[in-house]
Structure formats: structure tokens, C-alpha cells
Amino acid sequence: xxxxxxxxxxxxxxxxxxxxxxxxxxxxxxxxxxxxxxxxxxxxxxxxxxxxxxxxxxxxxxxxxxxxxxxxxxxxxxxxxxxxxxxxxxxxxxxxxxxxxxxxxxxxxxxxxxxxxxxxxxxxxxxxxxxxxxxxxxxxxxxxxxxxxxxxxxxxxxxxxxxxxxxxxxxxxxxxxxxxxxxxxxxxxxxxxxxxxxxxxxxxxxxxxxxxxxxxxxxxxxxxxxxxxxxxxxxxxxxxxxxxxxx
Amino acid sequence: xxxxxxxxxxxxxxxxxxxxxxxxxxxxxxxxxxxxxxxxxxxxxxxxxxxxxxxxxxxxxxxxxxxxxxxxxxxxxxxxxxxxxxxxxxxxxxxxxxxxxxxxxxxxxxxxxxxxxxxxxxxxxxxxxxxxxxxxxxxxxxxxxxxxxxxxxxxxxxxxxxxxxxxxxxxxxxxxxxxxxxxxxxxxxxxxxxxxxxxxxxxxxxxxxxxxxxxxxxxxxxxxxxxxxxxxxxxxxxxxxxxxxxxxxxxxxxxxxxxxxxxxxxxxxxxxxxxxxxxxxxxxxxxxxxxxxxxxxxxxxxxxxxxxxxxxxxxx
Numbered sequence: 001x002x003x004x005x006x007x008x009x010x011x012x013x014x015x016x017x018x019x020x021x022x023x024x025x026x027x028x029x030x031x032x033x034x035x036x037x038x039x040x041x042x043x044x045x046x047x048x049x050x051x052x053x054x055x056x057x058x059x060x061x062x063x064x065x066x067x068x069x070x071x072x073x074x075x076x077x078x079x080x081x082x083x084x085x086x087x088x089x090x091x092x093x094x095x096x097x098x099x100x101x102x103x104x105x106x107x108x109x110x111x112x113x114x115x116x117x118x119x120x121x122x123x124x125x126x127x128x129x130x131x132x133x134x135x136x137x138x139x140x141x142x143x144x145x146x147x148x149x150x151x152x153x154x155x156x157x158x159x160x161x162x163x164x165x166x167x168x169x170x171x172x173x174x175x176x177x178x179x180x181x182x183x184x185x186x187x188x189x190x191x192x193x194x195x196x197x198x199x200x201x202x203x204x205x206x207x208x209x210x211x212x213x214x215x216x217x218x219x220x221x222x223x224x225x226x227x228x229x230x231x232x233x234x235x236x237x238x239x240x241x242x243x244x245x246x247x
Numbered sequence: 248x249x250x251x252x253x254x255x256x257x258x259x260x261x262x263x264x265x266x267x268x269x270x271x272x273x274x275x276x277x278x279x280x281x282x283x284x285x286x287x288x289x290x291x292x293x294x295x296x297x298x299x300x301x302x303x304x305x306x307x308x309x310x311x312x313x314x315x316x317x318x319x320x321x322x323x324x325x326x327x328x329x330x331x332x333x334x335x336x337x338x339x340x341x342x343x344x345x346x347x348x349x350x351x352x353x354x355x356x357x358x359x360x361x362x363x364x365x366x367x368x369x370x371x372x373x374x375x376x377x378x379x380x381x382x383x384x385x386x387x388x389x390x391x392x393x394x395x396x397x398x399x400x401x402x403x404x405x406x407x408x409x410x411x412x413x414x415x416x417x418x419x420x421x422x423x424x425x426x427x428x429x430x431x432x433x434x435x436x437x438x439x440x441x442x443x444x445x446x447x448x449x450x451x452x453x454x455x456x457x458x459x460x461x462x463x464x465x466x467x468x469x470x471x472x473x474x475x476x477x478x479x480x481x482x483x484x485x486x487x488x489x490x491x492x493x494x495x496x497x498x499x500x501x502x503x504x505x506x507x508x509x510x511x512x513x514x515x516x517x518x519x520x521x522x523x524x525x526x527x528x529x530x531x532x533x534x535x536x537x538x539x540x541x542x543x544x545x546x547x548x549x550x551x552x553x554x555x556x557x558x559x560x561x562x563x
Contacts, residue, residue, distance in 0.1 A: 002324045055480055056482060069470050076465075077474060095379075096324075120309055120310075126384070127385065128385035128553075130556075133483040133484065139311045201461060202384055202456065
């Protein structure tokens with residue numbers, strides 16, 4: 001069913017909160033995601049020409065970097081992981097002609113049933129975030145599953161039941177939790193840090209939130225101006241000594 | 248958006264097929280078609296042949312063609328599914344029209360009724376096709392008030408061109424239905440050309456859907472620009488949705504479309520209307536309209552930008 005599920009009172013809304021302040025751009029999330037998912041729910045995630053001149057393949061995480069430059073001429077470099085945002089209003093789901101693309105009522109995760117996907121690619125056209133990638137080998141669409149086969153996996157120790165990208169992040173820039181619960185750790189993080197929706201103007205109401213970098217200012221000492229030297233011979237001597245010593 | 252020839256064929260050919268079916272129903276109700284028991288069935292076969300060829304072409308781009316039948320299931324939410332359902336459903340009144348024409352004659356009430364129902368459903372199918380594109384919010388050149396009306400106008404134009412060609416060849420005369428269809432070609436060619444020019448003006452004046460500031464949430468830090476890409480080579484998103492056409496090439500193609508798709512068929516149809524070899528001029532007009540509209544559809548894709556390419560620093 002590609003009609004969106006009725007919102008259930010008390011239903012969870014699982015998603016990620018990504019801290020752009022602490023992301024170091026190491027791509028570990030992308031690599032661990034690929035590693036887990038090429039053997040998991042969407043296995044395999046193909047690579048085309050992986051060792052050739054034009055390597056290409058299906059990845060659910062893409063790590064960009066941007067520079068924001070303020071009026072003071074002080075640029076800020078920000079690493080920016082991009083993946084499926086598990087939107088509340090996912091056009092990628094409603095355009096699907098087969099019912100392969102769906103949003104789960106119980107936790108809001110957007111998934112593709114690759115057994116009935118016909119590979120028309122319309123869902124990828126409907127996603128403004130470029131989150132879905134087509135598997136040329138299998139002829140079906142693939143996307144981030146929020147590691148549904150980890151987060152509910154009872155054969156994993158409880159501490160490991162989080163998405164692969166979150167588990168691996170060395171700078172703890174990725175957080176996983178229930179964004180429908182205002183008391184959850186991720187919701188509090190979003191409230192404290194002013195988490196934002198990407199491209200909110202398009203109305204997709206993404207579940208994942210991005211925490212903007214903290215506004216920091218590095219205090220620099222004012223440039224020391226040479227004190228006006230006293231005149232006369234003494235002054236000239238002092239200036240000479242100062243010049244020699246500060247060489 | 249990267250133009251995929253299967254989808255270009257789909258929308259162009261179904262425009263001709265369903266446009267012809269729509270005009271057949273209307274002309275039949277007006278009593279403007281030849282009364283031969285063969286004309287109706289032959290014309291319906293041609294119309295459904297064009298539409299069917301387009302629909303078959305559209306399955307060529309599917310990753311899993313053998314599962315295409317599943318596309319009929321989600322008509323509650325998906326315009327692509329609705330298009331499939333509408334296309335199949337339109338066959339019923341169209342076949343009823345052909346059978347009734349052969350059995351009861353062109354003037355029978357049942358024939359006229361089937362023809363009008365088929366006409367309405369044919370236009371409904373074209374509308375569903377248009378809405379597949381018009382509903383896609385990330386593509387500003389498609390998600391606007393022009394897309395659906397333009398698809399309908401183009402279907403009416405190309406259907407009229409095909410009907411004029413058919414009547415020109417069938418009757419060899421410029422009188423009656425041929426004249427009516429040729430007059431429609433002239434009117435719709437001018438109307439469609441003007442509408443397309445208005446559409447181009449509109450998309451040229453449109454602002455981007457989003458900015459890198461809103462796409463990254465970094466606007467409060469100043470002007471945002473893309474620094475490093477996640478990967479050095481192309482990926483699916485860039486190959487499928489990052490297509491860029493040079494403004495110079497687009498401008499040249501727009502002129503070619505205006506001449507080939509609209510101006511030339513209008514002149515040829517006017518010649519047919521004036522009685523100058525309608526059996527040659529009218530088919531030639533339909534042929535040029537077909538080539539021109541294929542180019543128009545190519546541009547419709549090539550000029551469309553997908554907002555996701557903004558993450559790669561591309562202009563959207």
C-alpha cells in the first residue's frame with residue numbers, strides 16, 4: 001500500500017539526529033552502512049567497476065562538505081552526511097505504482113519491498129534529497145532502512161541495536177531515537193541545539209534532524225601597537241633595544 | 248532530468264493515439280466521419296496501436312519488466328498506477344466503438360455513445376500521464392500549472408494531425424471531415440506553440456525551489472557553497488537527475504521545436520485545408536508534428552532540473 005498510514009496516537013517516529021558541529025567527515029558512517037547493508041535487508045548493494053577508472057555503486061550515505069562564509073570573511077567548513085530522512089510526508093511512497101515503497105505505521109520507517117519493485121525509478125524522482133539509489137544489477141530501487149535488521153535484532157546485544165552509521169561514528173555525531181517522544185534523548189538534543197529540517201519549504205516534513213554547528217567565536221588578542229616611544233637619546237636607545245630583542 | 252527514450256516515446260505516442268481516439272468520438276458524434284463500415288474499426292486500431300506502442304515502450308525502462316502488472320494496484324495514491332488503469336480501461340469503450348460502428352453503423356446511437364465515452368477516457372488517460380510529472384515537487388519545471396494543460400493541448404493537436412492524415416488518405420479529398428480536422432490542426436498548432444512559448448517564459452523566470460542554505464540548514468552562517476563532493480565519479484542521482492543542458496543548445500532546440508512541431512504542421516494543414524494534395528500534406532503534417540513533439544518532449548526532460556542536484560552544487 002503506497003497510501004500513507006494513518007498516524008496512530010503514541011506511534012514512534014524513529015530517525016537520526018546528525019550533529020554538524022562534531023561530524024569530522026571521515027565517511028565511516030557511509031562505509032559501515034555499506035558493509036552492513038550489503039549483507040542485510042537490501043543485500044547486496046552492488047558496485048560497478050569498483051577497481052576501474054569509474055567506480056560507482058549503491059550507497060545510502062553520501063558525505064558532502066560545504067563552506068559557509070559570513071560577512072566577516074570568516075569561512076566555516078562543515079561536513080554534511082546525507083541519507084534518507086524518513087519523511088512524515090514522503091512523496092517517494094505515494095508515487096509508487098506497485099506498493100513496493102511504503103511507510104511503516106508503527107515507527108515511520110520508509111522501506112522498499114524489493115520483491116515487488118518494478119524499477120520504474122519514479123520514487124527517486126519524487127525525493128528532493130537524492131536519498132534513493134537504483135540497483136542496476138537487480139533492477140530495483142534501494143534505500144536506507146534505518147538498519148531495521150539491527151534495531152529490532154534480538155540476536156544482537158541490546159547496546160548494538162542501533163543503525164550501523166550511528167554505531168560506528170567515531171565523533172558521536174550521529175544519534176538514533178524516537179523523535180515523536182519529546183522526552184527522548186534525541187528530541188531533547190534537537191530542542192537544545194535548534195535542530196533543523198532540510199528544505200523545510202518543500203513540505204516533506206523530514207523525521208531526521210540536523211544540528212547546526214555551534215556559533216563559536218575565537219577570541220583573538222588585539223594586535224599590539226608599539227607604544228609611542230619617549231623622545232630623546234634615551235628613547236632612541238630603548239627603541240634600539242626593543243628592536244634587537246623582538247627580532 | 249536525463250531524457251529516457253522509452254518515456255519520450257511513451258508520452259509522444261500515447262498523445263497521438265489518445266488524441267486520435269478523442270477526436271474520433273467527437274467527430275463521430277458530429278457526423279463528420281466517412282460512413283464506411285471499415286473506417287471506424289481501422290481508425291480505432293490505429294489509435295490503440297499508437298497508444299499501445301507507447302505503453303509497451305514505457306515498460307522498456309523498467310528494471311523488472313516481468314513485474315509490470317503490479318503497477319495497476321496503487322491507483323489510490325499513484326498517478327503512474329492511475330495511468331495504467333485508465334489506459335487499459337479506455338480499451339473497452341474504444342473496442343465497443345469499433346464493434347458498434349462495424350455492426351450498427353457510424354450513426355447509431357450506441358456507436359456515438361461508445362465514441363464519446365472513449366473520447367473522455369482517452370483524455371483522462373493523457374491527464375493521468377501528465378500528472379505523473381506535474382505531481383513531482385522536486386522538479387520545478389514539471390510541478391506547475393502548465394504541465395497538465397499542455398499535455399492535453401499537445402494530445403489534442405497531435406490527435407487532430409493524425410486524424411487529418413487518416414481522413415486525407417482515406418478520402419483523398421479536402422472536403423468534410425478532412426477540412427474540419429485540418430482546421431483543428433491549424434488552430435491547435437498555433438495554440439500549442441503559444442502555450443509552449445508561455446511555458447518556456449515561465450520556467451525561465453522561475454526561482455530555484457531551494458537554496459544550499461535551506462538544503463543544508465547552514466544559512467545562519469552566511470553564504471553556503473559546495474566544497475568537496477562525496478565521490479569523484481558520477482553516481483545514480485547525478486546520472487539520472489543531474490542532467491545539464493547548455494543554455495545555447497536549449498535555445499536552438501526550442502526554435503527547432505517551434506518550427507517542426509507547430510509552424511510546419513500548421514502551414515501544411517492550411518495547404519490541405521485549401522485543397523492542395525490533402526493526401527500528402529496532411530500525413531506530412533502529422534509526421535513533422537511527431538518528430539517535433541518528440542524533440543519537445545526531449546527538451547521537457549533535458550531542461551528539467553531536480554532539486555537534489557543542489558547538494559552537488561549544481562544550479563537547480
